[in-house]
Amino acid sequence: MKPCSRLALLLVFLLFLAGMHLVSGARFSPIHVVTQALFDYDPKNYQHVVIVRQRLTRLVVAGYAGMVLSVSGLLLQKVLRNGLVSPSTLGINSGAITFVTLGIYLFGLNGAELFWPALFGGITATMVAFLAAGLVNRGNRDPLSLVLGGAMTATLFSAATTFVISLDPERFDDQMSWLIGDIGNFDYQPLIWLWPVGAAGLALALLLSRSLDLLSLGAEQAASLGTDPRLVQWASLAIAIPMAISAVCIVGPIGFVGLVAPHMTRMMIGETGRIPTLFCALLGAAIVIGADILARTLLAPKLLNVGTVMALCGGVAFLALILSTLRRRQA
Amino acid sequence: MRILILAWAILLVLVVPTFARSVTDHEGRTVEVPDHPQRILSLHDWTLTVMARELGAPLIASIGRPSPDGKPFMRGARELFGLTFDQVELASLHGKPDLERIRALKPDLIVANLGDFAALTDQLSSIAPTLMFNPESGKPPFALYREFAGWIGKEQRFDTLKAAYDQRLAETRARLGTSTEKTYAAILADGRDGSLTILKDYGVLTTVLDDLGFHRIPLSGTVPSGQSRMRIGAELVGEIDADMIVTTYLPENGGSPQSIFNDLDRIAPGYQDFLRAYAEKHILSFSRYEVYPTSFRGALALMDALSGMAR
């Protein structure tokens, strides 16, 4: 029962954070105004507009992005048996950004239409990262190789993005915050079209979790227990990549939550069964919501980009993660 | 023989003065430049090309940017003067300078902006006298314009244009009457992520409004010094409440004068009830590269629009 109670605890924490999110902003709103806005909405009262149309929408988007990215990260880490991979470290984010930039520049695409070039870019980037890693060590799987391949891929695609942007930077003025990764007030609009991707992904991830646990015993054991290892591997990738892309399309390259959330999940409740997947989803949501609160309040009234805040906190967390893992391995 | 010497003397008289001037540019270098340059090459379109064009300087080439169909254009110069690459040569594409192409155009003066070309000063100087212009130094746009006019020997033309501008300013002030006691907010509304950008200095747009005697909103005073803009959340839409709100749009991205209303509607639903400027129909949107680049033409067009509002 212990994991279940921890899950419940996390849920309470998430609700608390959500409350914090609605209360805080450039100016703090009293709690009674928030409840009033939620249950007795008055479109003539700008306080209410702020809370419902600007904070609540951000909250939903932040929660969705965090959830989807962290589950995607968890799937990738489990299926590749590699604690260092995530949508951002595999270069999926940068690939998606490059193709979206091209889509905007060449075809003037907008909103949910950008999902398709982004998906294509994400798949391309993953393939490049895998190719690079496969080139140097076939057979033995060094967890580092994929990360290095991913880092290189990310550099390649960000160079390409820079190339496109630098031709006419003024034209991309409006896209800047998205290129860095940010949550907007009405990002919920593309979300209306894209949420089924995340929902289906989460459901399939829950279905797959048993097969993935079996797979972690080794391909042979898994096969003897009635799981087709290749099918599970491909299915996981086919779920993880579109899931991550659906978030990148909306909020841009918000990294690290996909890397850090699965690790924290593992530390807190282990990784077998379905509960960790749910836990990871909620934890990811909590992390991005927290980052969004910081982005809006740290330098208020000035607005920071959520992607920047996330990279700053996530980078430090990643560093701590590495130092502690390696020290433990040494001991 | 005598006629040869005479010809030589005339040639000397003609040639020597053209190399008689030294100019200190914004990088702090002192450069010998021709008194009346005949072949100016500009390496930034919506600052240097626009100004050189308005001053009637002999501009032979400018940097351009590729539009999605592959044809290059000059941002700002296209919007303001309809300048195309049939009239001047393409010097290079923005951010991707081809030094040999620049050299092949045989300029006798290169003007470049410091931010993009600081690392290329030496190479450009080996091609022709090069002056580095820094539009981001925080000096007022027209003061920078004056300096630039001096560099290329067009002060007189600048003074004529400036006088016409000042006269027009006085007229517009008179026409607007008491309304110059009012406040304005210069903003950009980000249609994608729902943020607002407060503009402290935005080229001609803010310069003209300040010159007309409009007052800024208090929030623009909180923009950190050394920066010209600040991104804020739409929660603060009440803070940009002013008698007049000015903004710009970019036609290439599907923008139009109406875009600001759609954007505000998405960013801050119900803004109509919270912004005085909306009720008074004083939300004005301009094509960005007509009012952002430093040019008197843009300034006059802006004053036309404002006079129209007064009626």
Added chain:
Amino acid sequence: MRRALLIRSGRHVHIPIALRPAAILLVLLSLLIILAFAALDLGSTPLPAGELLRWLAPFIDATRETDAVLLLRWPRVAVAILGGAMIAASGHLLQIVSRNGLADPGLLGISQGTMAAVVLGAAVLGIPPQWLAPAGLVGGLATAILVLSLAYRLASTTGLILVGLAVSIVLGALIEIVMVQGGMAQFARWLAWSHGSLTAVSAENARMVAIWALPLIVLTLLVARSATPLLLGREQAAAIGAAPQKLALLLTLLSAALVAPIVAVVGPISFLGLIAAHVARKLVGERPQEALPVSMACGALLLLVADTAGRTLFLPLVVPAGILVSVAGVATFLIAARFTSSRR
């Protein structure tokens, strides 16, 4: 057995030269010379080969026109060759130290450190533009030293690379906070600084790179032989009497020193170290004293070809070398993948 040529001089000096690596190196170097000549000859301005020969020949003066055109070309060609060799050497050394063929000098955090120094220096400290390149060099080296000292206690190169990655990310976020202040035009300018292009290479830069390059390349070639034990792994290396810890530190420092001036002048070029070392190993095998020089020649060739293609093929568009190298890299992967799968 390898076929080898033994050079004897007196009684005690025997220098065995393996024939195959020597022959390959010779071929690569002659290719490099031909391509360098071609690179000097190609460009927007047509230049007769005879003129170029006159310019190259000592004691004969070329026309001023030729001088002026080549002043725009030779620094790029020189830096492409030296820089390519240095990036390849740096990557190869790091790969030996980490025993991972994907290690790239960019991972030491040098490029982010360089950029942080440039961006923060310009925007926060107000350093004038002409001092930004040296400031970047200092920043890059300082970051490399920070990463090394953070990772040194961990005594593992996996740790080194991961720490480098993490430090890069934190620096990247700091840079972003500054970069977004000035709107997109500024942002794109900072971005462009961070991605490999040889457009801005001046004669002054070329001289600086040459001054750095000569001692470092000589040193690299000298230590190449002593790096061999590291290929065996830490324990074995220690068992045969090498001091792996110290050697690894020395080689990592050397790798950082090799790449820092290039990053300051050109910006990071991803995939170059990977491809060059990979091709070199395929050609001559693992032994550093043979693979390193071949790897350097490959790196020089690749960067030279990428830069020359970028500034001549797509005019008026000038494509940065960094992008073309990456494209070449991906193509290499695809070819390599096809070969391995057909062999199976």
